[in-house]
Amino acid sequence: MAPTTSVPHIRDEQRRARLGRRHLLAPGHRAATVEEVADALVGLHATDPATVYLSACARLAEPSAAEVERGLYEDVTLVKLLSMRRTIFAVSTATAPYVGSSTARAIALKERAGLLKHLRESLPGWDERRLVRTEQEVLAALAARGEATTSELAEDVPALRESVVMSPGKPYEARQSVGSRVLRLLAADGHVRRARPRGSWTSSLYPWAPAPQLPDVPVREAKAELVRRRLASYGPSTEADLKWWTGWTLRDTRTALADAGARAVRLDAGAGFALPGDLGDVEPCGDWAALLPGLDSTAMGWRERDWYLSPDVPALVASLFDRAGNVGPTVWWNGRVVGGWAQRADGEIVRRVLTDVGRDAEAAIDAEAVRLSAWIGNVRVTPRFRTPLERELVR
Secondary structure, three states: OOOOOOOOEEOHHHHHHHHHHHOOOOHHHOEOOHHHHHHHOOOEEOOOHHHHHHHHHOOEOOOOHHHHHHHHHHOOOEEEEEOHHHOEEEEEOOOHHHHHHHHHHHHHHHHHHHHHHHHHHHOOOOOHHHHHHHHHHHHHHHHHHOOEOHHHHHHHOHHHHOEEEEOOOOOOOEEEEHHHHHHHHHHHOOOEEEOOOOOOOOOOOOOEEEOOOOOOOOHHHHHHHHHHHHHHHHOOEOHHHHHHHHOOOHHHHHHHHHHOOOEEEEEOOEEEEEOOOOOOOOOOOOOOEEEEOOOOOOOOOOOOOHHHEOOOOOHHHHHHEOOOOOEOOEEEEOOEEEEEEEEOOOOOEEEEEOOOOOHHHHHHHHHHHHHHHHHHOOOOOOOOOOOHHHHHHOO
16 A cells, blocks of 8 residues: 655644744844835735835834835835736735736736727727827826826826726716726836825825836746745645635636645645645744734735634624725734724824733733834824724724
8 A cells, every 4th residue: 555645734823823923023023124025925915005004014123104115116126016816016026027927917908908898888989009009108208207197197198088987887887087097007017107106105196107117927937936925925825815815717726836836734724735845833933913904915815814813703804804805904913813903083093902812912012003103103094995993993
C-alpha cells in the first residue's frame, strides 16, 4: 500500500496569530513606509479615498497623511487600479504589473464594452471610432495641461460635456457625463492616474495626470504571482476566498493555485490552501489592538469570515457590515473583530466593544484611539458606506 501524506491542520488561532505580524498590526511589526504597507496587504482598498490613509497609518510606526501622500502623489510609488472585484486598489509599483495583467486588463475590456453599449443606446453618432478619437483628444489635452479635472478637460474636448443614461427604465436610472465615464475608462486602461485631490485627503475631487504604462506580464504568470503574494500575506485561504477576492472564474482560481505551488491544508471550518513554507505554527507576536477603517483590506480580505469575528457576538455582522457586505470601521483585539468605532462631528474618536475583552485590552484599544486622534488632527472622516453601529456612535 502506498504511504499516505497527511494534510497539515492550521487552526483558527494560528490564522489569527499570523495577522498581527503579516498585516503589520502588532506594535513591533509596524512599517516605516506606505509602500511596505501596500505590499504587505497586496493592495489597499481605495474606493473611499480616506481608507488608504486610515489603513496605512494604522500600520505605520510613525503615522502621517504626508507619508501616504508621498507614495501616492510625490514619488508615485503607489498606483490606483480598478482591479480585484472591480474595486479600486492602491498597489505598489512592484505589485502593479501582476495586478494589471491578472485582473485590471480584463476589467478594462469589460468597461469599454459597457460604455460603448450605453453610448450607442443613448447618443446618436457615437461608435467605437468616436470613442477612440475622444480618448486621443483627452490625452492630448491632458499632456498639454499636465493635470486637470474632468470638467477642465471638457473645456478642451466638448464631447465630454454630453451625458449618457445608465440603466434606462430601471428604478435606479441615472444620467452621467460622458467625461466621467471616459476618464474612468482611460484610468482602467492605465493611461491616466488620479493626481493629488483638490481639498483635503478625504476629497474625491481628483484632477487627472498622465500615467506611465505598466510592464506587460503574461496573464497566467501574473495570476500565479498574485496568488503567491496573496497567500503569503492572507494564507491560509479557501478556494472560495481567493475566487471572491480576485473575481476570477473557479477554473482560473484553481489553475493559479496550482501554478503558485499552493498546498492543501485543513482549516477548522473546512479545506484551504497555503504556501509550501507556511504549514507550521508561527511565533506569537504579543497582544495587539487596532482600529481599522471601513473597507480595510484585512477586514475585507476573506469571503469566509467566521474565524476572525467573535463567535459570542452575533450582532457583530449585523452592526458592522452594510447590506452589500461592506465592512465599517472595526475594533480588533489579537486577531478578532470585537467592536466598532467612529469619529463624531467634533473630532472625538468613539468606540464600542461588543464582547468582554478585559481591562488590558480595553486600555490598549483606548491607546489606539489616542494614536489615531493624534495624527488625524482636524480632519473629519465619514465612511462612504455607513453601517448601523457607525451611525449609532456618531449620534
